[in-house]
Amino acid sequence: MKLNKNFFSENIKTLLYALVIAVVIRSLFVQPFYIPSSSMEPTLIVGDRLFVTKYSYGYSKHSFPFSPPILNKRIMFNSPKRGDVVVFKTPVDNRTDYIKRLIGLPGDKIQFIDGNLYLNNSELFKSKIPNKSKIYCGDKSIDVFRFEENLSNGKKFQTVYLKDYTFQNSDIFTVPENHYFFLGDNRDCSKDSRFLTSVGYVHKDNLVGKAQFIFFSSDKKIGRLFEFWKWHKSIRFNRTFNKIY
Secondary structure, three states, X not given: OXXXXXXXXXXXXXXXXXXXXXXXXXXXXXXXXXXXXXOOOOOOOOOEEEEEXXXXXXXXXXXXXXXXXOOOOOEOOOOOOOOOEEEEEOOOOOOOEEEEEEEEOOOOEEEEEOOEEEEOOEEOEXXXXXXXXXXXXXXXXXXXXXXXXXXXXXXXXXXXXXXXXXXXXXXXXXXXXXXXXXXXXXXXXXXXXXXXXXXXXXXXXXXXXXXEEEEEEEOOOOOOOOOHHHHHHHEOHHHOOOEXX
């Protein structure tokens, strides 16, 4: 069979068009992310795959693959809300994606006193969930206290603390202008804004997007995706299409 002389060039064009469309969707609308660590348990667990909306807070250079220097500031900016679960680039390298919960807005004062979280001199209300809980910190299973925390804007979510509250007391964190303060829901097993040399305060330009819902979740400790005979155990069907609060 004789091939049209334009066969290869047309297929290359089609692939390029598909690539451009994929980059546009990923940059401007929605990007999938994979959860590799336990710092956001119980909200997000290792193996969750979720969609993050890129338009929620406007756009910066970090909205695009490899953060090209095409924007020198955030455009079409919408302020994130306290309690949002946000993907951002860590300030230390402007490259690594982290996902945490937004606790402190510009000008806020945050402090831990006797293991309790204070926001602008008021203790964050939390009610203990009586059921016994075990979660992961890395590969280690640990016993924790589980709470429902309430923010001043009505946002409610679950957090966990080690039973000995390893992060007991802190200095006052005062959030600078145009910056945000993030915490992991797994409070004693999270590298977040409390650690100023590794994460610290996050500039608004480093925001990537807002986590919206889980579209797939699997436990690789039980089985890999190609091991279809283990799907009934490894795929967490109860987490599919769960909205992230």
